[in-house]
Amino acid sequence: MPLINGKAVTAVLLIALLLVILYCYVSQSYRVVLSFQEKSKATEDDTLRYKQPSIVQGRTDVVAVTPWLAPVVWEGTFDSGLLDSIYRPKNITVAATVFAVGKYIMFLKDFLETAEKYFFVGFRVHVYVFTDRPNEVPQVKMAAGRQLTVMPVPSSNRWQEISARRMELIQTLIEKKLRNHTDYIFCLDVDSKFHGRWGTESLGGLVAVIHPGYYRNERSKFPYERRPASRAYVAPGEGDFYYCGGAFGGLLQEVHLLAKTCRQNFEADAKVGIEAAWQEESHLNRYMWINKPSKVLSPEYLWQDFKSKNPEIQIIRFSGVVKNYADIRPN
Ligand SMILES: CC(=O)N[C@H]1[C@@H](OP(=O)(O)OP(=O)(O)OC[C@H]2O[C@@H](n3ccc(=O)[nH]c3=O)[C@H](O)[C@@H]2O)O[C@H](CO)[C@H](O)[C@@H]1O
Ligand SMILES: [Mn+2]
Incomplete structure (x- = not known):
């Protein structure tokens, strides 16, 4: 009986250890994913929030391109x-x-x-x-x-x-x-x-x-x-x-x-x-x-x-x- 108990305890401990390792791994990856998402959101905020461009509205009093298509x-x-x-x-x-x-x-x-x-x-x-x-x-x-x-x-x-x-x-x-x-x-x-x-x-x-x-x-x-x-x-x-x-x-x-x-x-x-x-x-x-x-x-x-x-x-x-x-x- 004590022997079985000893084996059971070792098995439970091993499973617990595996679970802890698994948890750490998953939560770490999740954090990485989160921080990546945050980063790309920040980049989007920095670069992508600006007035919508238009090709039909804009300055009409000046020419903004040369005949060789330089701005x-x-x-x-x-x-x-x-x-x-x-x-x-x-x-x-x-x-x-x-x-x-x-x-x-x-x-x-x-x-x-x-x-x-x-x-x-x-x-x-x-x-x-x-x-x-x-x-x-x-x-x-x-x-x-x-x-x-x-x-x-x-x-x-x-x-x-x-x-x-x-x-x-x-x-x-x-x-x-x-x-x-x-x-x-x-x-x-x-x-x-x-x-x-x-x-x-x-x-x-x-x-x-x-x-x-x-x-x-x-x-x-x-x-x-x-x-x-x-x-x-x-x-x-x-x-x-x-x-x-x-x-x-x-x-x-x-x-x-x-x-x-x-x-x-x-x-x-x-x-x-x-x-x-x-x-x-x-x-x-x-x-x-x-x-x-x-x-x-x-x-x-x-x-x-x-x-x-x-x-x-x-x-x-x-x-x-x-x-x-x-x-x-x-x-
Ligand atoms: C606004 C513009 O496009 N200016 C041009 C125009 O006259 P600028 O009347 O503007 O010429 P400038 O007297 O400013 O001379 C051009 C530059 O040369 C330098 N400098 C000149 C004389 C001197 O005693 N010491 C000295 O450091 C200084 O950096 C000056 O800004 O025609 C010049 C032709 O020669 C130059 O092409 C200039 O760039
Ligand atoms: Mn000058």
């Missing part, structure tokens, strides 16, 4: 929360180049401070400041994930050279410093401030900004380089838009090719004694005619403070300040 970015054509949630998990790094040579250093503080407020807020941003006055670079507090690197460059006594040599320096920066660390790059004029969001909606392979001064004009009025001897030449009847030299960007490899090509063409022109009408801006325009940008930013992305706002401009995101050329340029 033209205007306020009211995109959902910024949705776009941010698409790019956030990709953990992207965006570089920005800005040149502050000679007296143009005076514009840097406002540029950097407003970039903190509006340029890719919440994303990893690395600003490269090219200057001949490294000691005068202002201290601007940057948010976590954002940083600034000063790149010393020689002074010059011709503004045209400063402006045009940017292409060479951008090319070299990409080759020597950015490859493998950076996804996108934007190259911006320093004599400007941000006034509104400039973020993930601007990302694309090759990104150009439409110049605020000419977008309502006939292409024959665009200030393209018109001498056939120049490598920046655009023939009458050709050209899509007039783009700004003061802002362009895109994927690193695309901007590298653009900068390299514009630099080569600028130097080839110089060898035969030609400087294009608007220096690197002319070469950029020629490049964008041959190599269509995959995304086009509306003049919201580079307005000019002296211009009054046109009705289609619902927001000014980045704008050139009013400046006295005679005071600040070296020539």
